[in-house]
Amino acid sequence: MSHYDPVFVEIQDLRTELNREELKISDDIKERVKNIEELMMARERFCTDHTSDSSVEVQAIAKETLDHPWKELFQEGKIKFNMKTSMMSGNVTGCFLQFLVSSSKAKTVLEIGTFTGCSALRMAEVLPPDGKVTTCDFDPYVVEFARHWVDTSPHGNKIEILLGYAKETLPDLAKKGSKFDFIFIDADKKRYVDYFKICLDSLLAPGGTMAIDNAMYYGTAYAEKPRGLYGDHTRQFNEAVKQRQDIFHVLLPVRDGIMLVRRKTDMHG
Ligand SMILES: C[S@@+](CC[C@H](N)C(=O)[O-])C[C@H]1O[C@@H](n2cnc3c(N)ncnc32)[C@H](O)[C@@H]1O
Structure with missing residues (x-):
């Protein structure tokens, strides 16, 4: 689970932070940060999908x-x-x-x-x-x-x-x-x-x-x-x-x- 990884937690916090209107962060930056989070989750899903099923x-x-x-x-x-x-x-x-x-x-x-x-x-x-x-x-x-x-x-x-x-x-x-x-x-x-x-x-x-x-x-x-x-x-x-x-x-x-x-x-x- 990604939540064990402090990098993932930091990225999630950052994504929330970047959405604050007053910071006026460009959509491009927000998108790239969202991408990092999604890549981390995709990596984990990929490992699970390519691992044997349990009984x-x-x-x-x-x-x-x-x-x-x-x-x-x-x-x-x-x-x-x-x-x-x-x-x-x-x-x-x-x-x-x-x-x-x-x-x-x-x-x-x-x-x-x-x-x-x-x-x-x-x-x-x-x-x-x-x-x-x-x-x-x-x-x-x-x-x-x-x-x-x-x-x-x-x-x-x-x-x-x-x-x-x-x-x-x-x-x-x-x-x-x-x-x-x-x-x-x-x-x-x-x-x-x-x-x-x-x-x-x-x-x-x-x-x-x-x-x-x-x-x-x-x-x-x-x-x-x-x-x-x-x-x-x-x-x-x-x-x-x-x-x-x-x-x-x-x-x-x-x-x-x-x-x-x-x-x-x-x-x-
Ligand atoms: C992380 S869980 C074990 C998970 C299990 N190995 C699994 O993978 O499904 C930790 C367990 O240790 C037990 N536990 C915690 N402290 C303990 C202690 N001092 N002595 C014996 N068992 C303990 C808890 O009741 C809990 O059920």
């Missing part, structure tokens, strides 16, 4: 997520925070995750942040029959929602959903000696550095890959005047990745930024 079950979860009264549930105190449907991975990110899981031949996946189960189900779909996705979330309402909807899929039986705070779930998994071939971190930016460290040092199986979503968090990672929350946390996370000498990493500007990490020792053929 009918994932489409059903996405529709239910979009139609669900999250705001009212929050006002009634039934969910922990004001969940936004934009938290759900879009089709490009979802297909990208499936690509990574499938091409790395992962059998065990860990996800931090289930929400409605969309990304967990996508990853389960590309695992072998004995593969398993372990996903965790601290909100009982979304855990129940996700359980119900992933079970409408023949791949639902590959998914275990753990209810609890990631800061407790991850050490518990580490204590049990659990290891995962693929780890997707997608919750709670404030603790990204902690999750990154425990995942890399204790939970990532030899040869494993990690993907960390929202690594640029609306541009807060690099913008001089960052918008919104978590700017410091996002920058600290990126710095923590950069400081590690034992990993190979790449930050991709997919949607809100996806950081991919592997141990250097696993990069050699």
Whole structure:
């Protein structure tokens, strides 16, 4: 979604500004600015149009997520925070995750942040029959929602959903000696550095890959005047990745930024 990109937001603001009568901006300039905005949106639509479709079950979860009264549930105190449907991975990110899981031949996946189960189900779909996705979330309402909807899929039986705070779930998994071939971190930016460290040092199986979503968090990672929350946390996370000498990493500007990490020792053929 373009709104993750601060350039897009600036362009939108500028377009509104240029329409102020008193500025007497020429139609040509206004048109060119409008063109920039449209090109940015067209680029995104083009990527979506040239990406595989999601399964009918994932489409059903996405529709239910979009139609669900999250705001009212929050006002009634039934969910922990004001969940936004934009938290759900879009089709490009979802297909990208499936690509990574499938091409790395992962059998065990860990996800931090289930929400409605969309990304967990996508990853389960590309695992072998004995593969398993372990996903965790601290909100009982979304855990129940996700359980119900992933079970409408023949791949639902590959998914275990753990209810609890990631800061407790991850050490518990580490204590049990659990290891995962693929780890997707997608919750709670404030603790990204902690999750990154425990995942890399204790939970990532030899040869494993990690993907960390929202690594640029609306541009807060690099913008001089960052918008919104978590700017410091996002920058600290990126710095923590950069400081590690034992990993190979790449930050991709997919949607809100996806950081991919592997141990250097696993990069050699
Ligand atoms: C961005 S959403 C996950 C989206 C999901 N991976 C997808 O792509 O559809 C983040 C989720 O993390 C959960 N969450 C937030 N803080 C958490 C924490 N400290 N421990 C566990 N889950 C948390 C929220 O309840 C929310 O459902």
